[in-house]
Every structure is written in C-alpha cells, then in structure tokens.
Amino acid sequence: xxxxxxxxxxxxxxxxxxxADNGLKIVVVGGFGVGKTTLVRSVSEIRPLNTEExxxxxxxxxxxxxxxxxxxxxxxxxxxxxxxxxxxxxxYLFGAPxxxxxxxxxxRLFSGTLGAVVLVDTRRLADSWYAIxxxxxxxxxxxxxxxDFGDASQHTDAQVRxxxxxxxxxxxxxxxxxxxxxxxxxxxxLVQHLYxxxxxxxxxxxx
Amino acid sequence: xSAGGTGSTGSTGGTASTSTGGTASTASTSTGRTPARxxxxxxxxxxxxxxxxxxxxxSRTHSDAFDxxxxxxxxxxxxxxxxxxxxxxLRMCDYPVAVVEIAAELGLPVSITRILLADLLDTGRIxxxxxxxxxxSAELPEPELLEQxxxxxxxx
Ligand SMILES: Nc1nc2c(ncn2[C@@H]2O[C@H](COP(=O)(O)OP(=O)(O)O)[C@@H](O)[C@H]2O)c(=O)[nH]1
Ligand SMILES: [Mg+2]
Numbered sequence: 001x002x003x004x005x006x007x008x009x010x011x012x013x014x015x016x017x018x019x020a021d022n023g024l025k026i027v028v029v030g031g032f033g034v035g036k037t038t039l040v041r042s043v044s045e046i047r048p049l050n051t052e053e054x055x056x057x058x059x060x061x062x063x064x065x066x067x068x069x070x071x072x073x074x075x076x077x078x079x080x081x082x083x084x085x086x087x088x089x090x091x092y093l094f095g096a097p098x099x100x101x102x103x104x105x106x107x108r109l110f111s112g113t114l115g116a117v118v119l120v121d122t123r124r125l126a127d128s129w130y131a132i133x134x135x136x137x138x139x140x141x142x143x144x145x146x147x148d149f150g151d152a153s154q155h156t157d158a159q160v161r162x163x164x165x166x167x168x169x170x171x172x173x174x175x176x177x178x179x180x181x182x183x184x185x186x187x188x189x190l191v192q193h194l195y196x197x198x199x200x201x202x203x204x205x206x207x
Numbered sequence: 208x209s210a211g212g213t214g215s216t217g218s219t220g221g222t223a224s225t226s227t228g229g230t231a232s233t234a235s236t237s238t239g240r241t242p243a244r245x246x247x248x249x250x251x252x253x254x255x256x257x258x259x260x261x262x263x264x265x266s267r268t269h270s271d272a273f274d275x276x277x278x279x280x281x282x283x284x285x286x287x288x289x290x291x292x293x294x295x296x297l298r299m300c301d302y303p304v305a306v307v308e309i310a311a312e313l314g315l316p317v318s319i320t321r322i323l324l325a326d327l328l329d330t331g332r333i334x335x336x337x338x339x340x341x342x343x344s345a346e347l348p349e350p351e352l353l354e355q356x357x358x359x360x361x362x363x
Contacts, residue, residue: 023276
C-alpha cells in the first residue's frame with residue numbers, strides 16, 4: 001500500500017537554516033489508519049520521524065519515577081515532519097492518535113500549539129468524537145479534514161457536521177492525504193482560520 | 208493535483224458508518240469515547256532501568272524550559288569522556304535542531320531528552336531558541352506571524 005503515494009517528491013532538506021529560531025506546532029489528530037502519517041509525509045521536507053513520551057499518572061516525567069513505581073507510566077508514540085516557512089520560522093507537524101492516554105500528555109507536549117487538524121474517515125466518524133471534545137475543552141482552534149477514501153460522495157458535509165456535532169464556525173474541508181497539494185490545502189485552511197480568529201480577537205478592523 | 212482519485216481498492220464499501228443523527232450532542236459527555244482501541248503501539252523496548260541509567264536518576268529541574276520545538280544549537284564540540292548521549296547531541300546540533308528531532312534521533316523519550324539538554328545548557332555547551340508563537344497571555348499568535356506561515360505554505 002505504501003507505494004500509492006502519487007507525488008512523493010522527496011524534497012529532502014537535511015538541516016534547518018542556521019538562522020532558524022522560531023519553532024511552531026500544528027497537530028494532526030485522528031483515529032488509527034485515518035491518514036495522519038500520510039498527510040504529514042505529503043508536506044514534510046523530511047521523512048516523518050517517530051518518537052514517544054512517557055509519563056506517570058501523576059503527570060510527572062519518567063525521570064522522577066522511583067524505579068519501583070514504573071507500572072503507572074503511560075507511553076504515547078507520535079510522529080512528525082517539518083516545513084521550513086522561511087529562514088527563521090519552522091513549522092512542525094505532529095501526527096498523534098486521539099486516544100485517551102494521549103490527551104493526558106497534551107499539555108506537556110502540545111501547549112502553545114497553533115492549532116489542530118482533526119482528520120476523519122467518514123466511514124468511522126465516531127473515532128473522532130473524543131478528539132473533538134478534547135480540543136474544544138483545551139480551547140485549541142481546529143479544522144476538520146475529511147480524508148477521501150473513495151467514498152466522499154456518500155455523505156454530504158452537512159451530514160458529517162451533524163454526526164460530529166460540529167459548530168458552523170469550524171471549517172471543514174475534504175482532502176486526499178496522499179496528495180501534496182491537497183494536504184497543503186488542509187494546512188492553509190487551518191492557518192486561514194487561525195488568522196481570522198487572531199484578527200477578530202485583536203479587534204482588528206482591516207481585512 | 209488530487210490526481211488518481213480512487214485508490215481505495217479494498218475498502219469494503221459503504222459500511223453503515225455513523226450519521227445516526229441522534230447522537231448529535233456529543234458535547235462533554237461523549238458517549239462515543241474511543242473504544243479502547245488497544246494501544247496502537249507499545250513504544251520502544253527501553254526498559255525504565257535504561258532510562259534511569261541515561262539520566263542518572265536526575266530530576267527534571269530545568270528541563271521544563273525545553274518545548275518540543277525549541278531549537279537547539281551546539282556551542283562546543285563533544286569533549287572526550289563525555290556521556291555518549293551528550294556527545295551525540297552536540298554532534299547533531301551543528302545546525303539548529305528541534306528537541307523532538309533530537310529525541311527521535313537518540314531513540315529516547317522526550318522527557319529524558321529534555322534532561323540531557325538541561326545538562327548541556329547548564330554547562331553552556333548548547334544554546335536554546337525557544338518558540339515565540341504565542342505570548343503566555345494571548346491565545347493566538349499575531350496575525351503577522353500567521354500571514355508569514357501562509358505565505359510559506361503557499362510557496363511549498
Ligand atoms: N484511499 C486513500 N488511502 C489513504 C489516504 N490517506 C491515507 N491512506 C492510506 O491509509 C493507510 C493508513 O494511513 P496512515 O497515514 O498510516 O494512517 P495513520 O494511522 O492515521 O497515521 C495507508 O495505507 C495509507 O496509504 C487517502 O486519502 N485515500
Ligand atoms: Mg501513523
């Protein structure tokens with residue numbers, strides 16, 4: 001299946017600019033197999049990398065564990081890619097599972113995140129309910145992207161919105177996570193949304 | 208763009224997905240919690256003991272300063288006799304590298320990586336460029352920054 005990628009131009013960029021000094025975060029959340037890694041790979045300048053974080057129930061780093069109490073540790077794996085925006089700004093994209101133990105680590109990993117993409121498969125919408133709940137709870141702005149597994153026409157946007165109980169003001173877009181332009185479009189949709197929220201919050205009148 | 212539409216060969220067609228209109232108000236109760244879809248990945252086989260060894264059991268005193276996307280730059284070359292993880296970080300950070308990339312490269316959890324970085328920062332062997340996306344107070348980044356990001360994305 002891995003070869004399905006249409007235009008996987010491996011624009012490999014080995015290292016950042018020496019002047020890079022501002023890292024930004026966007027998180028892609030969604031159920032298992034919904035296309036998170038695929039979307040990250042489509043736009044990333046590096047092959048997606050994988051890492052993990054381990055925490056105790058008390059919310060402390062594993063380093064503080066007394067060695068006998070490690071049974072309470074929670075480990076969450078996530079992958080990521082990156083996009084150099086300009087000489088100083090670099091955007092990191094994180095693909096993360098929406099499962100419960102992941103949210104337990106949200107503050108530690110993703111505080112200060114610009115926003116999120118909730119990637120959904122319309123055949124399994126219930127998989128994203130929990131993620132949407134949590135994002136709303138954390139006050140993280142997000143857009144919903146319907147990943148097109150060939151059934152895009154089976155549900156109207158209105159039906160999907162209703163099933164997700166998605167407020168009008170949350171943008172929704174259809175994408176093919178394997179396609180670079182389409183994946184780009186999802187990120188642009190999110191940042192446009194953030195821009196609108198940011199200008200509104202600042203009471204800006206222009207634009 | 209969006210070439211070759213289909214691709215979803217083995218996708219057992221339209222399983223009666225959801226749209227059970229009634230379930231609408233997920234609000235805070237969310238009956239539909241993700242069914243314990245068994246922990247997708249077990250993580251690496253680092254035993255807690257190995258992690259304990261790497262950090263010498265230190266606590267994370269200064270490590271909280273490191274965000275996942277704090278960019279780290281080496282300020283000195285690895286010295287002989289240095290802990291191997293420390294040396295590896297210095298070699299890796301000739302150019303700026305994010306904390307999360309360092310963790311991935313070392314194959315260590317982020318929290319452990321943060322401790323190693325705090326050691327190096329304390330001894331002046333690295334410098335850290337912390338993210339300035341949103342000042343603590345403001346919820347959202349400045350429109351100017353977002354505009355820059357938009358330009359960058361459109362130019363991809
Ligand atoms: N037809 C189709 N398949 C996709 C699409 N996005 C991802 N896939 C495939 O779905 C599978 C799971 O994708 P992956 O990115 O690993 O999902 P993740 O678990 O969310 O990271 C892979 O085999 C992908 O090639 C899409 O837009 N359309
Ligand atoms: Mg994945």
